[in-house]
Amino acid sequence: MKAEVISEQQGISIVLLFILGNALIISIGAQAKSDIWLAVLIAIGMAIPVLTLYARLHYLLPGMDLFDILQYGFGSVIGRITGLIYVWFAFHLGSRVLRNFGEFIITVGLEETPQLLPISILAILCLWCVKEGLEVLGRFSNFFTRFVVIMVLGTSLLLLTEVDFSNLSPFLYHGMAPVTTAAFKILTFPFTETVIFTMVFSNFQKKSSPYKIYLIGLILGGLILFITITNEVLVLGSELYETSYFPGYRAVQRINIRNFIQRLEILAGVTFLISGFVQLSICLLATCKGLAKVLNFDDYRFIVTPTTFLMVTMSILIYNSIIEMNRWAVEIWPVYAAPFQLGIPVVLWLACELKMKLKGEYPA
Amino acid sequence: MRKIIKALLNPRKAKLSPDKQVLRGSLDRNISLFKKEIFAGDDTVVYRLFSTNNPNSLRCAVIFIDQMIDRESLMKHVIRPLMKKSIDATQLAGSIDYIVDSVITIDGANVENSLGKIVPNILQGESLLLIDGYSTGVILNTRGWAMRAVEEPQSESVVRGPREGFTEGIMLNLTLLRRKLKTPKLRFHLTKLGQQTKTTVAIAYIDGLASPEILKELNRRLNNTQIDGVLESGYIEEMIKDSPLSPFKTVGHTERPDIIAGKLLEGRIAIFCDGTPFVLTVPFIFQELFQANEDYYKNFLLASFDRIVRYMAFFITTSTPAIYLSLITYHQEMVPTPLLLSISAARDGVPFPTVFEVIAMGLVFEILREGGIRLPTPIGQALSIVGAIVLGDAAATAQLVSAPMIIVIALTAISSFAIPQMLGLTVIIRLIFVIIASFLGLYGYIFAVIGLVLQLTSMRSFGIPYMANMGSLHPQDVKDTMIRAPWWVMYWRPKFLANRNMVRQRKEANR
Amino acid sequence: MFILLVLAYLLVGCAEVFLWETKDIRKIGLFGTLLIGSLILSALMLLGVDIPSPTGFFEKLILSLS
Numbered sequence: 002m003k004a005e006v007i008s009e010q011q012g013i014s015i016v017l018l019f020i021l022g023n024a025l026i027i028s029i030g031a032q033a034k035s036d037i038w039l040a041v042l043i044a045i046g047m048a049i050p051v052l053t054l055y056a057r058l059h060y061l062l063p064g065m066d067l068f069d070i071l072q073y074g075f076g077s078v079i080g081r082i083t084g085l086i087y088v089w090f091a092f093h094l095g096s097r098v099l100r101n102f103g104e105f106i107i108t109v110g111l112e113e114t115p116q117l118l119p120i121s122i123l124a125i126l127c128l129w130c131v132k133e134g135l136e137v138l139g140r141f142s143n144f145f146t147r148f149v150v151i152m153v154l155g156t157s158l159l160l161l162t163e164v165d166f167s168n169l170s171p172f173l174y175h176g177m178a179p180v181t182t183a184a185f186k187i188l189t190f191p192f193t194e195t196v197i198f199t200m201v202f203s204n205f206q207k208k209s210s211p212y213k214i215y216l217i218g219l220i221l222g223g224l225i226l227f228i229t230i231t232n233e234v235l236v237l238g239s240e241l242y243e244t245s246y247f248p249g250y251r252a253v254q255r256i257n258i259r260n261f262i263q264r265l266e267i268l269a270g271v272t273f274l275i276s277g278f279v280q281l282s283i284c285l286l287a288t289c290k291g292l293a294k295v296l297n298f299d300d301y302r303f304i305v306t307p308t309t310f311l312m313v314t315m316s317i318l319i320y321n322s323i324i325e326m327n328r329w330a331v332e333i334w335p336v337y338a339a340p341f342q343l344g345i346p347v348v349l350w351l352a353c354e355l356k357m358k359l360k361g362e363y364p365a
Numbered sequence: 366m367r368k369i370i371k372a373l374l375n376p377r378k379a380k381l382s383p384d385k386q387v388l389r390g391s392l393d394r395n396i397s398l399f400k401k402e403i404f405a406g407d408d409t410v411v412y413r414l415f416s417t418n419n420p421n422s423l424r425c426a427v428i429f430i431d432q433m434i435d436r437e438s439l440m441k442h443v444i445r446p447l448m449k450k451s452i453d454a455t456q457l458a459g460s461i462d463y464i465v466d467s468v469i470t471i472d473g474a475n476v477e478n479s480l481g482k483i484v485p486n487i488l489q490g491e492s493l494l495l496i497d498g499y500s501t502g503v504i505l506n507t508r509g510w511a512m513r514a515v516e517e518p519q520s521e522s523v524v525r526g527p528r529e530g531f532t533e534g535i536m537l538n539l540t541l542l543r544r545k546l547k548t549p550k551l552r553f554h555l556t557k558l559g560q561q562t563k564t565t566v567a568i569a570y571i572d573g574l575a576s577p578e579i580l581k582e583l584n585r586r587l588n589n590t591q592i593d594g595v596l597e598s599g600y601i602e603e604m605i606k607d608s609p610l611s612p613f614k615t616v617g618h619t620e621r622p623d624i625i626a627g628k629l630l631e632g633r634i635a636i637f638c639d640g641t642p643f644v645l646t647v648p649f650i651f652q653e654l655f656q657a658n659e660d661y662y663k664n665f666l667l668a669s670f671d672r673i674v675r676y677m678a679f680f681i682t683t684s685t686p687a688i689y690l691s692l693i694t695y696h697q698e699m700v701p702t703p704l705l706l707s708i709s710a711a712r713d714g715v716p717f718p719t720v721f722e723v724i725a726m727g728l729v730f731e732i733l734r735e736g737g738i739r740l741p742t743p744i745g746q747a748l749s750i751v752g753a754i755v756l757g758d759a760a761a762t763a764q765l766v767s768a769p770m771i772i773v774i775a776l777t778a779i780s781s782f783a784i785p786q787m788l789g790l791t792v793i794i795r796l797i798f799v800i801i802a803s804f805l806g807l808y809g810y811i812f813a814v815i816g817l818v819l820q821l822t823s824m825r826s827f828g829i830p831y832m833a834n835m836g837s838l839h840p841q842d843v844k845d846t847m848i849r850a851p852w853w854v855m856y857w858r859p860k861f862l863a864n865r866n867m868v869r870q871r872k873e874a875n876r
Numbered sequence: 877m878f879i880l881l882v883l884a885y886l887l888v889g890c891a892e893v894f895l896w897e898t899k900d901i902r903k904i905g906l907f908g909t910l911l912i913g914s915l916i917l918s919a920l921m922l923l924g925v926d927i928p929s930p931t932g933f934f935e936k937l938i939l940s941l942s
Contacts, residue, residue, distance in 0.1 A: 010837060106808055111695070119805060122812050126819065133823040140822040143836030264699045267807050274811045296906060303903050306892050307910035310885075314917040329935070336938045 006204045009213050011139030014146040015279060016195060016218025017225075021149065022280035023101050024191040024226055026250060026273045027330055031243035033183035035169050038231040040180050044187035045223035051193050051343060052215040054350055058199060059211035061353055067199040068294035074352035081295050083345060088291035090341045091197055092312065095284030097330075099124065099316035102277055104323045109250055109270065120313055123278065128309040130282045131289060132302055135201060138286070142279050149272050153225055156253050156268050157232045163255045164235045189335040191226075192219060193342035200287040246327055249273070285309060386480045392424050392497035399428055403484060410487075415444060418451045427505075429492035435509025439492055442471040443505055461499045469494070473506025485563065515541070518620035518642065520785075523659050530620045531642035535565050538622075538637050538644065542569060545626040550574075556587065558638075564595040567637040569625075574632040576862065579827045583634060583647060598638040598645050605647070608824045612790050615826035617649035624658045630869075632862035648826035648862070650833050652846045654786045655679070660849045669848035676847060678783035681776060682791045686723045687798035687810045689773050694719055695806030712767045720803040722766055724796070726774045729756055731792055734778075833861045878919060885915045 007015075033040040062070050067087060072080030102123055103116040111119070130138055173180070195215065205211055233252040234242050245251045253269040256262065286301075289308050293301035320326040388395055396412060404410045409431045417423045425447060427439065446468050465474045473491075477483055478501040487493055490508035515537070518530030531538045539553055550572040558566045566587070570580060586605040595601060602616045603609070619625060620642045625635050628646045636645040655675045660668040692700055693708060700708070715722070733752040737745045757775075760766045781791050794817060801809040824831035834842040841857055844850035858869050889911050893904060 010839070014836070110806060110808055114805070119808060119812075122801075122805070122809075126812060126815055129816075130819055133819070137819065137823045140830060140832055140836060141818055144818055144822065144832060146836070147838070261701050263701065267696060267699060270808060271811050274808065275815065278815055292906075298903065298906075303892075303896060303907055304910055306888065307907055307914055310888075310914040311910060311917070314914055314921060317921060318917065333935050333938055336941075337934055 005135045006206060007135060007139050007202060007214075008206055009210050011136075011143045012202070012205070012210065012214035013218045013221070014142035015139060015283065016198065016214060017146055017222045018142050018149060018276040018279040019195065019198070019283055020191050020218065020222030021153070021225060021272070022191065022276040023098055023273075023330075025153070025229060025276065026105060026247050026269065027101065027327070028242055028245065028248045029190060029230070029331070030183035030187045031239070031331070032186075033180045034175065034239040034243075035171065035234065036173055036180050037183065037234055037239070037242075038169070038227060039173075040183035040187055041223070041227045041230055043180065043184035044192055045219065045227070047184065047188050048192035048219055048223070049216065051188075051346075052195060052219050053212065054346055055196060055199050056211035056215045058346070058350060058353065059202060059205070060208065061357060063208065064204055066201065066203040066290065066294070067196075068291050069203075070199075070353065071349060074349045074356060084291055084295040087200060087341065087345075088288055088295065090338075091200060091284050091287035091291060092308075092315070093319075094194065094197065095281055095288060095312050096315040096319050097326075098277060098281045098284060099312060100319055100326060102274075102281075103316065104326060105247060105250075105270070105273065108323065109247060109266065117313075117317065120316060123274075123281065124309050124313045126278065127282045127285050128305055130278075131286045131305050131309075134302075135286065138279065138282050145275050145279075149275055150225065152268050152272050153229055156256065156265060157228055159256045159258065159262065159265070160232055160236055160252060162258065164232070165238070166235065168235050168238045169231075186331065186335045189338045189342055190330065192223065194338070195219070196342045196346060197283055197287050199346075200291055201283055246323060285312065288312075388478045388480065388483075388495070388500050388502055390498060390500045392426060392495055395495050395502075396426055396428075398480075403480070413444070415448060417447050418449060423452065424497040426495045427492050428487065428495070429507065430487060430490065433490035433510050434492055434507040438471060438509070439505065439507045443469045443492070443494060443507075446470055461496060461501050461503065464494075464496065465503055469503070469505070471505050471507065473504075475504045476501050477504050478502065488563075512537070521620055521624075521658075523657075523662075525662050526659055527621070527623045529622060531622060531644060533640050533642060535567060535637050535639035538642070539567060539569070541622040542625055542629075542635075545622055546571070546629065551629070558587070558590060558592070558601065559595040560591075560593050562594040562596065565639040566595070566601065569629065569635040569637060571629050571632075574630070574858070575634050576632065579648060579829075580634060582827055583636075587636075595638060597641045598636065598643045601636060601638055602645055607826050611820065611824060612793055613651075613821065613824060613831070614786075614790075615647075615649050615824065615831065617646040617653055618643045619646070620644070621658060627658065627661065631859050648829040650826055650829055650861075651821060651831050652834055655784065656845075661852075665849050665851040669850075672847060672849055675784050678780040679787070679791070682778075682780035682784070683794045683798060684810070685773050685777050685780075686727065686795060687802040687813070688807070689769070690719050690723055690799060691802040691806040691810055694803075708767075708769050711769050714764045715767045716765070719770075720799065722770050723773075723799050726766060726770055727777070727792070727795065727799075730774055730778050829861050834859070878922065881919060881922060882915065885911060 030037050030040045030044075058067070058070055059065075062073060065073065068080075068084045071083050071087075074080065075083060099120055103120040106119045107114065107116050130141065195218075198215070202211070202214075205214075229249065233248050236252045236255055237245070237248060241251070242248045250266050250269045253266045254264060256265045285305070285308065289301040289305050292304060292308070293299075320329065386398075389398070396414075399410070400412065411427075411429055411431050413427045413429075415425055415427075417425060427443065429439070447464070450468055452464070452468065461476060465476060477486075483493055483502060483504060486504050490510060492505045492507045494503040494505055496502075512534050513532050515529045515532055517528040521530075529541065531541060543551065548571065552570055552572050554568045556566050556568070557563050568580075568583065568587075583605065587601070590601070590604040592600065592604065598618060602614075602618065605616065607615045617628070625644055625646065629635060633646050633648065636647070638645070655672060657671075660671060693705075693712075697705055712719075717725070729752075733748065733756075737748050740748060757771050761768045761771055777791075777795065781788060784791070797816075798810055798813045801813045803809075805812065818832075822830070822832045834846050837843065841860065844855055845859070855869055889908070893899065893907065896903070
């Protein structure tokens, strides 16, 4: 099979859309109250070294994805076991994204439609996309990025009439503690969820590409997220931001310009649908690739269909209600995801550096 | 030895394969061979017998097909010299070469004796000269038949730009192109396709610009085609196309030499097919669907505006019905209240659900369009009157269809004419959009758009991604997509095509 | 309803395998296992059997740790 090479522009677009994905719509970092903008900035700052680490892994071992690197760093057996855990992580993340979707569409738009219908349609589209491969996903994201960015920034601009700056005060009323916790939560969701890209990317055009892709993607995505979240808090106030399930959607609802341009929440839905699609495809791709790699198959495409089915059923089973879903995203996820996103990669990085030094295979 | 016995035992078989036969020494024998066997029962074949000038008169014959040759040149350059000039038997010396060298004055004359080569040439409009006593004939280049003159192509008319278009004769088409690209690097490769039609097919490219890999791939695909007849370049198009099941075309076609010249200069490859004015170009990518040759001839600002209009027309023609449908059935809150009120007032009393209205009216329009294409102009006018008055006005007055729906359908119709390369394709896209939007609203519409873009991005044309340049933000890539940059900044050829020779113009030269 | 579900899975599975270029027995094994797992889960869901959500398990684990 021909190696799938991804260009810098495409890589940046995928990372950007992936970061925006669910984060645009779900309330994240709400316990920082009115200081949430600071929490986002701190989270971006914290994410930079982590993502540099991911890029470093690619830089050290070009042509390998996370599953190969795990086997290189930890040896075949332990590498495979950790690989399998990562497959679960990707699969679980995918199911969560899928469920978020279903809940979103049911809550905001089509109350009478059974949740399975939009979920299945989306899953089938992802199935198609993953079968076509990473390159197609790259071109797809590249095509849609500009629309998503324009729509997100455009709605933020239209919301300027509704902005109330008193929503941002008081500044640091509860001290730094809630802000740091919120920042850590924002770090694990969405920024370092990008660990999933280490499972997907393996070949780049240039040797320095991974750094560019991860960091530019992070900074662009982080800035857009910063703008939208700050805007949401400015419009809704921190109380409403915290209590609503989909604050992004709620905020856009308020747009009303001369009674003509109004109720543009569908635009928020569109951006969410597109970026969520990319996020979901990446998760599905990572799951299939990982499973095929761990079980020693040369191609991943043949298990895409059953994995998609499994993901759809899993997404229905995973939560009992939207309340549970939101609590998970806010409270449990950061603790659950930290070892995958921070713990194992750091250990792996050290192991690889050490092993390369010993073997003298250090890249120039 | 066994072969001879076999041939003796089975004489009919040996006789029937004309490819293996050769001419004989006797003129009468040869003529009867043509009359009784090869062209048996064909009354359009002409056998002209005559004798050369004295003293040693030779009996000669010219065989050709009526109306496929230029009679005047045959008479002036072959028959007259042979009859007038006295031929010395010593100079002939057992070979026919003397006649070719010194007697006949026509430009193309080949000595040949295998019928396998002679017969196809006669069928293509050449003549055969036979001389008694010689077992070889001379094939004379006398081709010439009635052809349509070079005129403006009706399917692609322009306001500004050259008015000439390709015709049905391939050689004339090649010269039309050669006149525009006077470079020795312009290459033509001629091949024949089709076991029965033996259609001449030419691959044209500029050496050093066209990618050798694409050329190789094209040759491979052309060689793999096994078909009995090629009557139009559409046959070739379908045989060599990527993603054969997709409705999107991955091979371009045009009737205009200036377009072909422009595409060759960008590093593309053209395929000419005898018998049709439509010439194919590969690779063909999505942005070309929105390009017109006139864009390059007029002011770049106006051309860019036209491009953007075309993209908007594509959006309108595919999406308006689906968006209208989902807005009034699922997302009424998005429509400003006065507008919603007037729409629902217009819809009051219409018996059908909106989905049915959209699909039925769309279908009626497509029938009108399809009906109008092949009718003679006077009847076509009657058809458009029936369509406009009866189906539009009367249907709305009778409250079978709501008036806003007619506006929506009319909008999609006129927009679809702005992108003539995609007529028919937009209908399919529109239909899919409408059906999905009818049960998931605007979310369904977005799903369908995601599906469409996935289909487009997954396609390739001869290894080039179909959506190349469409998502790119690199300034060089944007110059010829949504906008048409002025010529003095188009320094490079398209990156994805001409990797080897990128420089279109030197920067300094224009400053 | 249950039979319809099984039929749909069977149809998709067979169609997929039929379209493969190389029919490796290991590949078919993994494919089948995943498909049957998904079928059982969806069948249980259809029958209304209450399946403890896997996330609940992690939740308890994490809460007990912290």
